[in-house]
Amino acid sequence: MDRALRRRLEARFGERLTGPVRQRHDETEIRIAPGDVPEILLALHDEPELRFRMLSDLAGVDTGSAMQVVYHLWSDTSGDWLRVIADGLSRDDPRAPSVTFLWKGAEWMEREAYDMFGITFEGNRDLRRIYMPPEYTSFPLRKDFFLPDDASRSPGGGVRPMEQTHGPTNAEAEAHIRQAPAS
Amino acid sequence: MALKPGAESGNLPAVITDSRELVEPIVVPNTLWQSSNPVAYNGGQESDITHLREFEASGEGRRDNARWAGPLEIIPTKADIVLDLIRANSLWPLLSGLACCAIEMMSAATSKNDMDRWGMFPFRASPRQADVLIVAGTCTTKMAGPLVRLWEQMPEPKWCVAMGDCTCSGGRYKRSYSTIQGIDRIMPVDVYVPGCPPRPEGLIYGMMKLQQLIKDRRGHWPERPIGPTVPEDL
Amino acid sequence: MTTRTPYDIAAHASSDDPRITLEEQLGTFEPIPPYPPRTEREAEFYTLRDGEMFVNMGPQHPSTHGVLRVVLKIDGEKVVDLDPVLGYLHRGVEKLCENADYHQAICYTDPLEYISSLFCEWSPVMAFEKLLDVQVPRRAEYIRVLAGELNRIASHALFMGWFALDLGGLTPILWSFIERDEIVEMLAALTGQRMLFNYFRIGGVNGDLNHEFMSRLGTWMSKATSQINSNQALLNENEIFVRRARGLGVIDTATALNMCMTGPNLRATGVPFDVRRAHPYSIYPELDFDIPTRVEGDCLARYLLRMDEIKQSLRIIDQCLNEMPDGPIMAKLPRLIRPRPGRAYAAIEGPRGQYATYAISDGTDQPYRMRIHDPSFVHLQTVGLLMPGNLIADTMAIMASLDPVMGGVDK
Secondary structure: OOHHHHHHHHHHHHHHEOOOOEEEOOEEEEEEOHHHHHHHHHHHHHOOOOOOOEEEEEEEEEOOOOEEEEEEEEOOOOOOEEEEEEEEEOOOOOEEEOOOOOOOOHHHHHHHHHHHHOOEEEOOOOOOOOOOOOOOOOOOOOOOOOOOOHHHHOOOOOOOHHHOOOOOOOHHHHHHHHOOOOO | OOOOOOOOOOOOOOOOOOOOOOOOOOOOOOOOOOOOOOOHHHHHOOOOOOHHHHHHHHOOOOEOOOOOOOHHHHOOOHHHHHHHHHHHHOOOEEOOEOOHHHHHHHHHHOOOOOHHHHOOOOOEOOHHHOOEEEEEOOOEHHHHHHHHHHHHHOOOOOEEEEEOHHHHHOHHHOOOOOEOOOHHHOOOOOEEEOOOOOOHHHHHHHHHHHHHHHHOOOOOOOOOEOOOOOOOOO | OOOOOHHHHHHHOOOOOOOOOHHHHHOOOOOOOOOOOOOHHHHHHOOOOOOOEEEEEOOOOOOOOOOOEEEEEEEOOEEEEEEEEOOOOOOOHHHHHHOOOHHHHHHHHOOOOHHHHHHHHHHHHHHHHHHHOOOOOHHHHHHHHHHHHHHHHHHHHHHHHHHHHHOOOOHHHHHHHHHHHHHHHHHHHHHOOOOOOOOEEOOEEOOOOOHHHHHHHHHHHHHHHHHHHHHHHHHHOOHHHHHHHOOOOOOOHHHHHHOOOOOHHHHOOOOOOOHHHHOOOOOHHHOOOOOOOOOOOOHHHHHHHHHHHHHHHHHHHHHHHHOOOOOOOEOOOOOOOOOOOEEEEEEEEEOOEEEEEEEEEOOOOOEEEEEEEOHHHHHHHHHHHHOOOOEHHHHHHHHHHHOOOHHHHHO
């Protein structure tokens, strides 16, 4: 846990963070609005005391109510992983700015987020499907995409949690999914 | 316990089980398992999902278009016996390693477990030169098209070996949205080699079974159905 | 697209139904897309200038990386541009993990990088341990490092074989499979399986060291160094190999960081970044090993670097054996794992690069999201940068030197 990193981030980006800077184990997490992504990541990349030059991971997340894009960055100025969560993308038409101007290696990671969630990255020169065939019309990792499950369609319904559908018929499970992961 | 780790022994832990001790077996009585939930699994009654059996009986199942010859092929001649021996002893597989099972297939082909002893070493890159398609690895919906195209490009006589759980039945990806649940849904399979991944010796056993199949002329079906075949008494 | 292909219905309809016939289910196979280009890059790639043509290195090809399709745009024998097409091994692992328990999710991650399967398990296990705030016993950590480094040696030995195979040499792959078979039989004595080990558990490992494993390890270590040296002597002084690999596919440091490379590919360009030293996990802070680094950044440097890493791994194994403590191999955990809601990111140094897992828990017994970051996926983008200007035969050499495993690329 790097307290100095937290102070630096709060000092630099104070009003643009949409949530508190959280730290747990060896990770520091900040939340920003999707529109601020290019400037903030550019600042993180270039400024001499931050120098987060390595993009470790770019992921899409579907909380039940919104979509997020999560970046993990590494710097040699701090021993913590920095997690940048761009929260609040709508579930119907999620759009986020692309970071391919900073890291060209993010191109395929954004393609994957598009393929799995439908998040359109503006500025990515090559936003097409990467895993599924090009004629596929669904986005598999969204929470409203249910796996075809033999046991769940059986009359018995299955007894284990893994055999039950988490679909609209099961109101309790639906409530589970719809609530955003807390904190 | 005499343990010889080779290089410096250092301080080895004392808690290492000696596998040579006999242990009492745990005896489980031979009973029929029942679910604790009385309505699970259709409450114990016969399933009313019979479409597979009717589908088979109706003959609508997709048939393989690889016709061997006419009905005269059923009667083996001496030349056929020699031909079968020739084919069985020089089966050239197609390099069709898709995923993890491909590593075990390569391991079966290299020095320690040597498939070359049965004449199967030359893994042809081109389907036109291959005899047997060993599908090793998960077949996804995107790959199914190219895989069937490879199968169709192979000249007869040809056989197919489904290696690994994923090709036999879908395996650990049974619930996945993008895998084919067993390649026998898309092509006729002669030998199923289960395992995840099967040991190289397992694959070699499967290939020997295939050789047996060829010699028994059971691989020469005039019409090979595609799809899981349900035995009649089931 | 006006035609409705069963890729749409496969999601919601039963994938059990054999009445979906072949033609409907699979669609036609078009090497060059029949629709107009949808992105800038597609337009740029799929327009031919004078004298150029497309060659499709289809998903089945003699190179052993797995099912990768590369559409090459060539001008004579020189490659002008290329477009890798992935997804032929996409098995939907992340979605399956969301519908499984935490323990079952670890089983799904094994076959991702099937050659270095223990690292694929290690990363999610570490992420789940962070979510649960579980302290792994020291003996379990030592066993993890020991098994992991053995797997790293096996993976690098395979790399040597495949790299040479893609350059045309048929002998080194047989030699590396001999080496790999010995290591893998050792790990089978320890974990029960030759390949997809399913050995790491949340809070420790599955089984303790046993007699057979120690005896096999002992016999192997007594001849490991000489065996590795003879394997390398086969290639390092081979003029054809060196002349083909030297100067091929040069990456410089700025490009490598721009392309988010990690692992041996990054270290071959001069950046000494190794997750085991930069962000230590497990017991690596207590172990004494070097990080080999090279500055040339070509295929030969990547190859030699991985060979140096084998030697460092042997050092680590030695130290683990000497300092192996007593104790339990598994932390005490409840049988039903239900972490508090939260997020965790765990990155480890796999043989191909940084392998990371981002796990989100929502308080139930199934992970809410398990994102797997695979290094081969990121490295395969670089192929598009390195290939233009080279001959077709060098295509596979460059790809082999980046050491991709399609299971991880396609998840």
